[in-house]
Amino acid sequence: MTPAIVAENLSKRFVLRHNRAGELKVRFLGLFDGRKRETREEFWALQGVSATIAHGEAVAVVGRNGSGKSTFLKLVAGLYRPTGGRLLMARDARIGTMIELGVGFHGELTGQENVMLNTSIHGLRREQAEAIYPAIVEYSGLAHFMDVPIKNYSSGMHMRLGFAIAAHLDPDILLLDEVFAVGDAEFQGQCIRTINQFRARGKTILFVSHSAVAVRAVCDRVLVLEHGRLMFDGPVDRGLEHYEQLVGGGPLRT
């Protein structure tokens, strides 16, 4: 199996800036008053994480809030630059991100205009966007509303259109950040089916989730993160057990 993502000793440090000196006023006051001065605190969101993810693998990343799951995803997505370590990926890998649905939607524009704008944000050319447009409309079930400004959509419609676009981008590596947890059962079911179709087509999936059901339905391997460190890397059942112990034996949200 050829690796799709190789993380070697990957680390990410954030600098927490109290009294953030983004304003000159703060800098000026800080000269006289120590309490108003900017203080910096280092925070390691990820520390020495090493993992190899093969092509076609579906890997879940679980952990408590603030354990570094999303940071890991955003490093792979290229949104943040690692502070240390190496992150090896193919140069031409197309990475699809579902970190937040419907980002970049503009309320005044119609559904159709938003689809065209959004697909180009994800790097599609016009012909490619036009080719997948009918499928997006059908998948979202919003054919009747495509010429309506998106500000008139319900939040559910908003989400469905966002997911429909993301589902048709056809990336090699799909990064999911539990985007559909807020939807109803039907929507969640549709999302899981779609992700499994990606999997059947041999795509690599990285899935951040708190939901044991979703993880079992989609993934065949689990990474458990705690305080930015990798605590467990292995099969789903044992990984979820490990995670359950971490959160204090309480029942998992299903």
Add this chain to the structure above:
Amino acid sequence: MNVSAVQLRGLLLDTAIGAACYVLAYRLRFAAPEFQRFLPYALATLPTVVIAHALALLACRVYRPATLRITLRQLVIGTLAGGALAALLVWQLHGLEGVSRAAFSANWLLLTSSLAGWRIGVTLWRERRGQPPPAHDLVDRAAERPTLGGTIASLIRHRELIKNLVLKDLKLKYRGSVLGVVWSLLSPMVMITVFTIAFTYVIRTAADGFVFLLLLGLVSWNFFAQSASMSTGAIIDSGSLMKSVSFPRAILPIAIVVFNLTQYLLTMTVYLPVMMITHDVTPSWPMLLYPLFLGLQVLFTIGVALLLAAGTAFFRDVRHLLDIGLSALFWMTPIVYTLSQVPEKLRLPLLLSPLSPFIVAYQQIFFFQQWPAVTVWAVGLAYSIGVFLLGTWVFLTVEDQLAEQL
């Protein structure tokens, strides 16, 4: 040192370009008769200058890797060090007689732009022919630094996004209004009428053609000022986009400049014909230079927009500083006056105000129907290429920290 054929060809091409740039710089500095007098000095110092530049580029390891890539850091430091070394060597070997500082500066700009230019061209051409560098190998994302050619190539790949962002802004601007685009054509008509009445009947001291020059300057100024103040929000107002989708961030400020360019062009299509007819200005050859100077202004504006967009992400004060800066810059630019009305001593300082060369050039080609002076050329080229490169460099250096600053 082990130098492959590709790298040797690159070095030879750079050397040839360097020689051409140096002679061209002298030609830009001196008008025809003077140029004849100074040419021997230029040719005498030519080998020294070219060798100095080649040495500096070699020291920056431009020819080390097997690719043609050059990073912005290598480009800027390599050419600056080369220029300094060249100046030092010329001073020691030839003395300073007949050596022009202005020509040296012009040489640096020409050299920087052409060294980057041919590499970008080759990169793009290869990409078009489908011969990208090996792509399936794993590369370390953490160690990759953006290169100038790579960035411009990815901007061109994302041109659809630039177009769509501009279309979005246009649609949002005109949506819901009855007259739509007509508003953008109507407002210059109203401006022309109001200014003409004001300066013909109310304020009668104005010289002939004052309204023509005033409006020409004002419209070009507005293009710059609007782009600059809108670009401060380019990054910080797209927080959620920055935190969830990866694309070349430079697109956001660039799309703002292009949007304002469309507004400016709409205004110009009304303004130019109307004013040329009412002021009896007949089309003439120098007007062909308009697209060139407009292109330089766009390049300059993009550089400024990149600096402001990134700057605001780190310092929110940039917005307020810009407001003050713009109002000061307005009066330092020959819009309400022309350079010929200014005391001799102040002309050069005012021409060096960043937006002056472009507006002076528009005044010269449209109203006075002259070819722009060499100084206007030199300052305009210097600002547009210099600020564009500076803006790109700064933006690319901080690009991957932007998402964390929001």
